[in-house]
Amino acid sequence: MTINLFKYAAPTAFYPAAGRLIPWFGGLALILILFSLYWGFFETPERLGGSNPQKEYYRIIFIHVPAAWMSMWLYLVLAAWSAIGLVFNTRLSFMMANAVAPTGAIFTFIALWTGAFWGRPSWGTYWDWDPRLTSELILFFLYIGYIALHSAIDDTRRADRASALLAIVGLVMLPIIFWSINCPDPNQCAALHQRSSLSNIESNILTAMLTMTLGFWLYSFATSFARLRGIILLRESDSGWVRKIVEREART
Amino acid sequence: MLKVFGCILGRDITLALRRRTDVLTTLFFFIIVVSLFPLGVGSEREMLRELGPGVVWVAALLASMLALERLFAADFDDGTLEQMMLTGQPLALLVLAKIVAHWLLTGLPLVFIAPLVGMQYHLSDGAIWIMMASLAVGTPILSLLGAIGAALTLGLRGGGILLSLLILPLYIPVLVYGSGAVAVSMIEIADTQPYFYLLGAFLLLALLFAPLASAAALRISVE
Numbered sequence: 001m002t003i004n005l006f007k008y009a010a011p012t013a014f015y016p017a018a019g020r021l022i023p024w025f026g027g028l029a030l031i032l033i034l035f036s037l038y039w040g041f042f043e044t045p046e047r048l049g050g051s052n053p054q055k056e057y058y059r060i061i062f063i064h065v066p067a068a069w070m071s072m073w074l075y076l077v078l079a080a081w082s083a084i085g086l087v088f089n090t091r092l093s094f095m096m097a098n099a100v101a102p103t104g105a106i107f108t109f110i111a112l113w114t115g116a117f118w119g120r121p122s123w124g125t126y127w128d129w130d131p132r133l134t135s136e137l138i139l140f141f142l143y144i145g146y147i148a149l150h151s152a153i154d155d156t157r158r159a160d161r162a163s164a165l166l167a168i169v170g171l172v173m174l175p176i177i178f179w180s181i182n183c184p185d186p187n188q189c190a191a192l193h194q195r196s197s198l199s200n201i202e203s204n205i206l207t208a209m210l211t212m213t214l215g216f217w218l219y220s221f222a223t224s225f226a227r228l229r230g231i232i233l234l235r236e237s238d239s240g241w242v243r244k245i246v247e248r249e250a251r252t
Numbered sequence: 253m254l255k256v257f258g259c260i261l262g263r264d265i266t267l268a269l270r271r272r273t274d275v276l277t278t279l280f281f282f283i284i285v286v287s288l289f290p291l292g293v294g295s296e297r298e299m300l301r302e303l304g305p306g307v308v309w310v311a312a313l314l315a316s317m318l319a320l321e322r323l324f325a326a327d328f329d330d331g332t333l334e335q336m337m338l339t340g341q342p343l344a345l346l347v348l349a350k351i352v353a354h355w356l357l358t359g360l361p362l363v364f365i366a367p368l369v370g371m372q373y374h375l376s377d378g379a380i381w382i383m384m385a386s387l388a389v390g391t392p393i394l395s396l397l398g399a400i401g402a403a404l405t406l407g408l409r410g411g412g413i414l415l416s417l418l419i420l421p422l423y424i425p426v427l428v429y430g431s432g433a434v435a436v437s438m439i440e441i442a443d444t445q446p447y448f449y450l451l452g453a454f455l456l457l458a459l460l461f462a463p464l465a466s467a468a469a470l471r472i473s474v475e
Contacts, residue, residue: 141420142421145417149404152405152409152414158472158475161472162473165465168465169465170422176425
């Protein structure tokens, strides 16, 4: 069976499809997040590291790292949909970029917030001007800038295209953020934040962390689609099919 | 093509020199911001020496941002901008000429006023030279990146505040390496080399991409 994916580039076709997909993504996200919370709390070691172990509080990792990953990934998604929208001039791409942005901003905020709580017991400070923390903060500003620019322009077409261009320009910051975490040469970047060390992590911790990442990813799908449906209804509000939906909702 | 570039450059500079207050306002804004800090944080020699590079660079960032709003606004209001877009010349080139003019009028004066500011903060002679050099390499980047934001927020209500929200995050690398160079120069002048390499790399990248992005942004804003 082949599915014509381009059919779903039309808001008319995508609206009901997204509606059917949301419960699946949402439900799976809930299951995965609950599973990884269970696994992270009860199946993992109580302390981390050798001579100066991190005790129970290291479990923040299960929220912190997946949220940081999602914050970068969603910016990439945002910029990709913006680029597709600018190149092919498709309405839905801009709406998609628009729908992803708040979720990305929230994940960036969560990464910063949980990082602060983790920093307090392990480094003795909520915040430090370390390249990794600072670059994540810049990412947060980029999301806020995108949302602010879009909401400042009344003309939808101009708002879409202008903020899409901004998202693509902001993309230059993404490698900086990525390599400030995965620094190729540790001597080059003295920092408080530890390097990414996925390869030598304990397998139970890794399981919980990756499940949480998958859960967060599906959650992003669910929320973005829900937001997207709202945006579609708002923008297509003078078309016939939207009016039919509104009438049907009003009756039930 | 060079002729068009020179034409726009000459026009913008002539226009600005007819109204000198615009240029001087930016310069005096820079001086006032820099002079406020010692009054706010205390005037101890050692502390000022440590704060100096960062304060000067932050003030340069704000001053260049303040002037950005005017980069396209006047031409947009009287329709010149639309005429420029209708000419057969590449828009990116025209934008680049406008950016260069903007930098000559707002960035370059900051470079020359820097020694005065350096003395206010008791910086050593070597550090002052490095500060001038880092501003000379860094302020063009600010004008180039800022042009993108100025083009995107063209004609919007509250454009100035929005502009700062969009552009300041992108300025951060320039700020870090620009003030870093000056701070390092107080310890060992030779160690500033990597900072200048990085600033130079930023400048080349910005020179290549910023006019194109600004031109695209102008097309979006004016259409």
